[in-house]
Amino acid sequence: MTVQAASTPSFVSPQRLAVSLMFLANGFLVGSWAPKIPEFATRLALDESALGLMIMCFGIGSLCAMPLVGALISRRGSRLPVLVLAAISVTALPLVTMASTIVSAACALFLFGAVTGGMDVAMNANAVEVEKRMHRAIMSSCHGFWSLGGVAGAGLGGLAIAWFGTTAHALAAAALIAIAVVLAWPRLLSDPPPAASDDATAGTAGGRRPNLFTAGATVWLTGIICLIMMTPEGAILDWGALYMRQELGASPALSGLAFGAFSAAMATMRFLGDIVRDRLGAVTTFRVSAGLAMIGLGAAGLAPSAELAVIGFAVAGLGLANTVPIAFSAAGNLPGMPQGVAISLVTFMGYSGILFAPSVIGFIAEHTGFAPIYLGLPVLVAIPLAFSGLMRHADRGERPGTD
Structure with a gap:
């Protein structure tokens, strides 16, 4: 007979904190984009229709990256894709901010969507693995951290742009995301893909x-x-x-x-x-x-x-x-x-x-x-x-x- 206390999993673990931090960072990045949209449209002289097409580049980037990252997870596990995409995402806002032409802005938004969408798949896969190891649900709170990050990114982003300008805001947001990646890197759950027989x-x-x-x-x-x-x-x-x-x-x-x-x-x-x-x-x-x-x-x-x-x-x-x-x-x-x-x-x-x-x-x-x-x-x-x-x-x- 197993002792009850010994079998009860911990409510918090370093792996849970790390994947929650990745959800927070991803939501913060997406939320930080929202207050930049008016300046982005003015800088590139975009009307509503053109802005809609530009934003669609973000969505297309996300949808293109998701199946590719899924295939990578099946071969390599979720840890490496999460960390690599999170590291690349540090460049997303600065690239969008520096884009000076329609073509460069479209490419920057496509990359922005690809890294955030691909990271979304990878961090959800990692959260599932943490759930399995902990034998308890964590997915809803992970998505809660994403929502919290989105609110923080949008709210603080608007203030930062008003006080310091768009470039300073982009660099500050990138620095915060970089800190999150550094903190999560050694703690994120390593989940090598199961053998074919296990699948x-x-x-x-x-x-x-x-x-x-x-x-x-x-x-x-x-x-x-x-x-x-x-x-x-x-x-x-x-x-x-x-x-x-x-x-x-x-x-x-x-x-x-x-x-x-x-x-x-x-x-x-x-x-x-x-x-x-x-x-x-x-x-x-x-x-x-x-x-x-x-x-x-x-x-x-x-x-x-x-x-x-x-x-x-x-x-x-x-x-x-x-x-x-x-x-x-x-x-x-x-x-x-x-x-x-x-x-x-x-x-x-x-x-x-x-x-x-x-x-x-x-x-x-x-x-x-x-x-x-x-x-x-x-x-x-x-x-x-x-x-x-x-x-x-x-x-x-x-x-x-x-x-």
Whole structure:
């Protein structure tokens, strides 16, 4: 009989702190880009359409890098890609800041998107490995650190640009990211890729070889779940303020709370999500979260006032906070599927929801308005809810405190 205290894993480890620091740095880098956009557009004389195309270079870079990094993880593990991409990311903001032509700016944004998107895949894969070693959930808090980094990057970046200028801001942000890389380098979990025989039998009873068709279908379904669950985030980020201004008569200050309340609620719940998931299990946590998201989105669409819409968006943030982290954990634990390939595919599909779905939503809203959009999103979320049983793979391994 195993002694209970001896089998209980530590809540904090150097490896957990290191991968959390990488999420924080990645979010800080992306957040630091947001306050640079107005100056970037002015410097290059870009109108709204041209700026949209330039920002698309960032998204294309991310989507191109994700499958390549996934393949690399399957061969070399996640540690080296995380650290190399994090080191390269130190140059991202300075390069964008120094770009003086359309071509150089497009190339800089493509590289920016590639290193942040590729790093996203690698650090999620590393977080899955830390979860396995610790036998407890950490993915939601890792994404919470990403959200915290994004808020810090955007908030501090705006002040730094106002006080010291864009070049000083870019160099200061790069220095902070470099410090994070140095601190994480010796502590990040080393996870050599499993042998082919381990991949073939992982997670199966008696070592039976899993059905590759079933594994492939499962990872695609998990990717679709991520795409759907990240679509409302893009819908609120890009269109929430406009919905409140045009259809609910909100002031500029109040309309800004649409995404503010959503993101604050999401960040808060992500830091609580691991505790909830360890207690309830991944499937139950996902179902409760999806239900909250449906209620919040529906309430925002039905809201008779801007104030009630803000509450609806906040409830949606509470619900959506932990669905994607759970899906990433499930993808990283799918039996018979290389971890890097599974996570890169799920990440690719999920971020496609944020990058491209808002454009579709904008086209539809021209004919219907935004209220029907937010009322329709809960119907879309019902699809992941129907397939929530797939999230059981996120619970793979020993539960904390078990013998």
